[in-house]
Amino acid sequence: MKLSAVFISRIIVSLSWVFHGLVPKLIYIAPLEYEMTSSLGFSENITLLLIKLAGISEIIFGLVFWLFYKNRFVVALSIGGLLFLIVAVAVLTPHLLFEAFNPITTNIPLIGLSLILWSNINATNKSV
Numbered sequence: 001m002k003l004s005a006v007f008i009s010r011i012i013v014s015l016s017w018v019f020h021g022l023v024p025k026l027i028y029i030a031p032l033e034y035e036m037t038s039s040l041g042f043s044e045n046i047t048l049l050l051i052k053l054a055g056i057s058e059i060i061f062g063l064v065f066w067l068f069y070k071n072r073f074v075v076a077l078s079i080g081g082l083l084f085l086i087v088a089v090a091v092l093t094p095h096l097l098f099e100a101f102n103p104i105t106t107n108i109p110l111i112g113l114s115l116i117l118w119s120n121i122n123a124t125n126k127s128v
Contacts, residue, residue, distance in 0.1 A: 006069075006120045009113040013078060014066040016110055021058025025051050032096060039092045069117055070124070078114045082107040 024030035029051055037054075038047045061081070068074040086103045089096050096102055 005116050009116045010066065010069045013110055013113050013117070014062045014069070017058050017062030017065055017078070021055040021062065025055025025058070036089065036093045036096070070121055072118070072121055075114050075118050075121065079111050079118075082111050082114070
C-alpha cells in the first residue's frame, strides 16, 4: 500500500484536531489549557465549560476534516483555525510561545500539511 502525501496529510491533520480536542481538554484538562482559557477572566465553572466545548468542537472538526479534506472551505477553516490559535496564545499567554512544545512548533507544520491538501484540491480541479 502506497501512502501518498495527501493521505498522510489527511491522517495527521485530522487526528491532530481529534487528539487536541480529546486528550488535553476532555480526558484530562491540561494545566496550560486551563491557564490559557482562565486568562479570559471567567469563573472556574465557565472556564471548564469553555474548555470542554472547545474539545468537543475540535473533535467534531477533526472528523469533518477527515470526511471533507477535499473541500477548500474545510481546509481553509483548518488553516484559519490554526492561525487563530497561534494569535490567541500570543495575546492571552505569550510566554507559552517560548515553551518546548508551543503553537508555533505544532501549528505551523499542520498548516503546511493543510497546504499540501489545498494544492491537491487545486491540481485535481485543474485536471477535471
